[in-house]
Amino acid sequence: MHIGKHISQLDTPALLIDLDVMESNLQRMAEYTRAHNLRLRPHTKTHKIPALARRQMDLGAAGITVAKVGEAEVMTAANPHDILVAYPVIGPQKLQRLMSVADGRGVTVSLDSVEAAQQLSNAATRTIGVLAEIDVGLGRVGVQPGEQLLSLVRAISSMPRLSFEGIAFYPGHIKRMDESARAALVELGVLLTGIKRDLEAAGFPVKIISGGSTPTMYHSHEVAALNEIRPGTYIFNDANTVACGACELSACAASVLATVVSTAVKNQMIIDGGSKTFSSDRSMASSELSFGYVMEAPAAVFSKMNEEHGFVDIRAVDHTFSIGDRVRVIPNHVCVAMNLHEQVYGIRGEKVESVWRVDARGKLQ
């Protein structure tokens, strides 16, 4: 019922996806991974929409990545050959559902413990691929390279219906690409090369070395031995992607259309979206508190939010806003913003061309 409308006819808050920008982002990543012979398994947690996963695969992605089994279930609608669940799957309910997902397609799980591998093996009704997760500096999940990794790989390889495929990691400790980050990537390549050599010497072929992050995405070819990346945010980008230097503002495809609902307080306007619309994720950019970039007023500071109120400081803005005016705001973190919207609007220029339900939103399990 919204297709063909001008965005001024949409109610607010509404999450808009600029289709030209999105397509350009998708093409850029497809070309990059092709040029560097990297396998692309995009993380669908960013968009949560099967039609967009399908588009990623049509452009050459070898498969997709999800965090939760519930996301995998939704993404079967995109008919992927291969799904990587980049999260340990623990407990009988999830494992049983995972086996249904694995009916007719390849499923790989990344995990970091013998317990998780044992549960997976016990539940498996067909062969499941396994990546051993290593910690390369974030301190979140992952075993230490060396003896810990070797004993995990040995355990995986010994268990029925598990096929050891390789290594996964997430260098989330690298927040921004600078000289020291580039040196860290070279060092990481040395580490990965050594891991591959040692594991293969021990009799465990390492087919896949899968990793990367949004800040490092276009530097993946500088990491020796890495042969798969699973970026998510690149499809839309967001204020944090800009802040970490991984894209230009013009490459941000997602924005929240919001309405000014109060101007009663001097030097401030209240917009009709707060933490329930954007999430309360803070900016990675700087110490300054900002919850998004106001496209119509770059000098405005989205300084505070409650659930339904966005506080925008307009002191430095050279024009005024009135009640009923609309602005578009690029969120700090688009993945969590997508999770808050029932549907989003694909726009070409200012016209609505697609309406997508965010089918995998709220799939916590």
Next chain:
Amino acid sequence: MHIGKHISQLDTPALLIDLDVMESNLQRMAEYTRAHNLRLRPHTKTHKIPALARRQMDLGAAGITVAKVGEAEVMTAANPHDILVAYPVIGPQKLQRLMSVADGRGVTVSLDSVEAAQQLSNAATRTIGVLAEIDVGLGRVGVQPGEQLLSLVRAISSMPRLSFEGIAFYPGHIKRMDESARAALVELGVLLTGIKRDLEAAGFPVKIISGGSTPTMYHSHEVAALNEIRPGTYIFNDANTVACGACELSACAASVLATVVSTAVKNQMIIDGGSKTFSSDRSMASSELSFGYVMEAPAAVFSKMNEEHGFVDIRAVDHTFSIGDRVRVIPNHVCVAMNLHEQVYGIRGEKVESVWRVDARGKLQ
């Protein structure tokens, strides 16, 4: 399909509501408002579930409060006599939907501008109550008492199909009840008494003076002239309610059941809920970063989160956790946590007694 199960049979993460604690919270507020002759119009944004709104009204609430028209639409299922939309309703789409909500029940809107009043009057197909919103210190929405308020009330009263009912405010600047907060409430009472006197002298009867917040909720009777409160969080409470001194830990009804999925990093466990499960709302308690209270390990610090990963520092905990263990975590801010769950589980002891869909979650418009 979950009713009658033990909570150990639920998959995680899952939001649990302790029904005995919830009922005791509801009773306490019902008794408090009855004892002090305060009208209770609970804000349903906390639970987002019509059955719980119905329970609040059965216990004596005069009506309910919502922030968005979409929430009002959902809450009509609870058959309220009266709905307060405590948010300016701007734009033709929302106003048209609001008129459908007003078909067969009283609707009141709080607003702070002549523009919002004008839009409401133009759209109204029946009489709509209006509360004039004043700013008492938060600096979010609301006109200043005095000339600004008088001219807003005069405008409202002059417009067709609007019925001026009184004043609304939200003292969100009072974060914690201490001596200075109690003095501020007395001062607020003096302000409200003067406002009522002045408006009535000008010919505008003030039937309702509606306000309050979670920290101040059980001190509402100390605010002279106040005759209506619209608390939300009291039904469940959360870690922030405890932190602001408004309830004991034992009065927290909502917790997230989570599973330990990784223990690879020393002194830390990763649970299967992060910002997509809890929201990234920070603690109001202190400078220490904490995203919730781990019931099984009060010395644990839920220090960091990503979307699906909760980082729990267990350095100070005197026992260990293994993969597959479960914990219950009281969230910082239960309203935004509820918004992230498709359904929640009402439990009696450790047995599931009710399963509720969170019908008003994601109703952004």
